[in-house]
Amino acid sequence: MSRVTLLALQVLVAVVxxxxxxxxxxxxxxxxxxxxxxFFSNPVDVFSQIVKWFSTGVIWKHLAITLWESILAxxxxxxxxxxxxxxxxxxPRVAAVFxxxxxxxxxxxxxxxxxxxxxxxxxxxxxxxxxxxxxVFFIVFFNVYQGVKEVPTTVLDNGRMLGMNERQLMRHVYWxxxxxxxxxxxxxxxxxxxxxxxxxxYLGSAAGLGYxxxxxxGVFDVAGVFAGMFVLSVFVxxxxxxxxxxxxxxxxxxxxxxxxD
Amino acid sequence: MAMTKPTAVALDGATVAFRxxxxxxxxxxxxxxxxxxxxxxxxxxxxxxxxxxxxxxxTAGLLKPAAGTARIFDRPLSGLNRDAGYLFQADAxxxxxxxxxxxxxxxxxxxxxxxxxxARAGRWLTSVGLGAFAGRYPHMLSGGQRKRVALAQVLIxxxxxxxxxxxxxxxDAQTRQIMGNLLLELWTADRKAVLFVTHDLExxxxxxxxxxxxxxxxxxxxxxxxxxxxxRPRDIAEIRMEKDFHALHREIWGVLKDEVMKGxxxxxxxxxx
Numbered sequence: 001m002s003r004v005t006l007l008a009l010q011v012l013v014a015v016v017x018x019x020x021x022x023x024x025x026x027x028x029x030x031x032x033x034x035x036x037x038x039f040f041s042n043p044v045d046v047f048s049q050i051v052k053w054f055s056t057g058v059i060w061k062h063l064a065i066t067l068w069e070s071i072l073a074x075x076x077x078x079x080x081x082x083x084x085x086x087x088x089x090x091x092p093r094v095a096a097v098f099x100x101x102x103x104x105x106x107x108x109x110x111x112x113x114x115x116x117x118x119x120x121x122x123x124x125x126x127x128x129x130x131x132x133x134x135x136v137f138f139i140v141f142f143n144v145y146q147g148v149k150e151v152p153t154t155v156l157d158n159g160r161m162l163g164m165n166e167r168q169l170m171r172h173v174y175w176x177x178x179x180x181x182x183x184x185x186x187x188x189x190x191x192x193x194x195x196x197x198x199x200x201x202y203l204g205s206a207a208g209l210g211y212x213x214x215x216x217x218g219v220f221d222v223a224g225v226f227a228g229m230f231v232l233s234v235f236v237x238x239x240x241x242x243x244x245x246x247x248x249x250x251x252x253x254x255x256x257x258x259x260x261d
Numbered sequence: 262m263a264m265t266k267p268t269a270v271a272l273d274g275a276t277v278a279f280r281x282x283x284x285x286x287x288x289x290x291x292x293x294x295x296x297x298x299x300x301x302x303x304x305x306x307x308x309x310x311x312x313x314x315x316x317x318x319x320t321a322g323l324l325k326p327a328a329g330t331a332r333i334f335d336r337p338l339s340g341l342n343r344d345a346g347y348l349f350q351a352d353a354x355x356x357x358x359x360x361x362x363x364x365x366x367x368x369x370x371x372x373x374x375x376x377x378x379x380a381r382a383g384r385w386l387t388s389v390g391l392g393a394f395a396g397r398y399p400h401m402l403s404g405g406q407r408k409r410v411a412l413a414q415v416l417i418x419x420x421x422x423x424x425x426x427x428x429x430x431x432x433d434a435q436t437r438q439i440m441g442n443l444l445l446e447l448w449t450a451d452r453k454a455v456l457f458v459t460h461d462l463e464x465x466x467x468x469x470x471x472x473x474x475x476x477x478x479x480x481x482x483x484x485x486x487x488x489x490x491x492x493r494p495r496d497i498a499e500i501r502m503e504k505d506f507h508a509l510h511r512e513i514w515g516v517l518k519d520e521v522m523k524g525x526x527x528x529x530x531x532x533x534x
Binding site for chain 2: 154155157158161162163164165168172173177180252253255
């Protein structure tokens with residue numbers, strides 16, 4: 001399938017879905033509207049809501065807040081995951097002691113933490129960041145731990161025979177290996193940072209995309225909910241494209257990243 | 262006034278044992294006595310799983326013998342062998358470094374300024390025939406090219422002893438010969454002590470000054486030691502046609518054959534390590 005055909009078909013799917021949605025929610029079929037506007041709104045209303053947000057500029061504040069929360073959650077969660085991941089991987093005893101607790105906390109659905117974080121950190125940015133951190137931390141932690149553990153023995157022995165001391169092994173062997181594992185999960189961890197931010201906003205806040213959706217839902221403004229969802233997905237896709245670009249630069253040495261040279 | 266140089270590697274009664282998962286003790290190598298003189302090329306040949314690599318790891322200091330001693334240049338070995346360079350059987354290059362960075366790293370960690378390390382690494386890459394591949398990552402190189410980089414990586418540090426664990430094992434026959442000749446050419450330039458492990462008797466005879474035969478494991482022993490007096494410089498491909506080569510090969514193979522069969526039988530039995 002050529003690029004053009006693929007793109008045409010992809011656009012076709014969107015057009016068909018939107019047209020069906022619009023028709024079924026406005027034109028009665030046998031005297032009955034199949035998608036009642038109260039529950040399903042319609043694409044035209046959703047679109048005009050989005051246009052309104054952008055033309056009045058209200059949306060930028062919310063986008064900026066969500067983006068800022070996601071970035072903070074990602075950075076703090078990753079830093080913690082890297083530190084603890086390295087520490088546990090290099091100190092098997094510490095890892096063994098903490099193992100059941102790590103598993104326990106990780107098994108916990110993070111949503112239940114949201115009320116606690118709201119109590120601890122208030123309704124501002126930090127309770128959302130905390131929620132995102134609990135999600136990002138574990139992904140990065142497990143990957144870094146794995147990355148340090150799974151350095152091939154031969155590569156490690158080679159480093160030693162070339163005269164590396166512990167610090168140099170860390171820098172030239174463990175660190176790049178751990179990073180490559182971490183980067184392979186970059187999409188997941190960035191995605192979870194956004195999830196943490198939005199869920200946190202949804203459960204209690206005064207700004208952000210989650211807040212916007214929650215507000216619309218509160219007044220049965222279905223068009224507003226769909227509009228918020230749409231803006232959110234575009235937001236996530238844009239961030240994901242950024243991550244892909246970063247990944248391509250950082251993992252050039254990987255067979256998959258640059259297979260045909 | 263010629264002072265005799267101390268023996269590069271001297272293993273005396275080296276025994277290596279591993280504790281297995283079920284608690285039994287598996288003796289890989291028993292009472293091995295082996296010496297490599299300064300500038301000597303010694304090849305160890307034995308059936309699969311006889312503990313050749315184990316002996317090499319003892320010499321490298323990666324393994325501690327359960328009994329016996331290892332002396333390097335007349336000093337007892339404790340910890341890693343800092344005089345040795347090790348060419349591994351498996352891929353040991355750092356996959357996240359380019360070819361030139363892989364070669365330069367040995368100098369960099371020693372404190373050589375990066376610019377100088379890179380310049381010297383570039384010269385080494387040229388001398389192993391990879392001058393044009395400096396910027397490639399290991400996965401972009403063929404198996405033979407990766408071995409060349411690994412060889413440069415080891416040699417740039419100018420180790421006094423070169424340990425090689427079936428380094429050309431995974432390569433095809435032609436590439437092996439080319440690599441063998443390259444190795445001899447580089448070795449002739451400064452005559453390091455070499456301990457070369459292989460399962461290929463022909464390769465061993467073609468390369469080495471001495472060929473040492475090990476018995477099938479467990480509790481492998483050194484059961485033969487032949488001096489290879491074929492003239493140097495040698496060409497790996499051509500030397501195999503010589504009459505003296507055939508005579509040596511027949512003689513050594515007579516001893517090795519039985520061990521290879523024993524090793525084969527053991528490897529087909531359940532519970533063999």
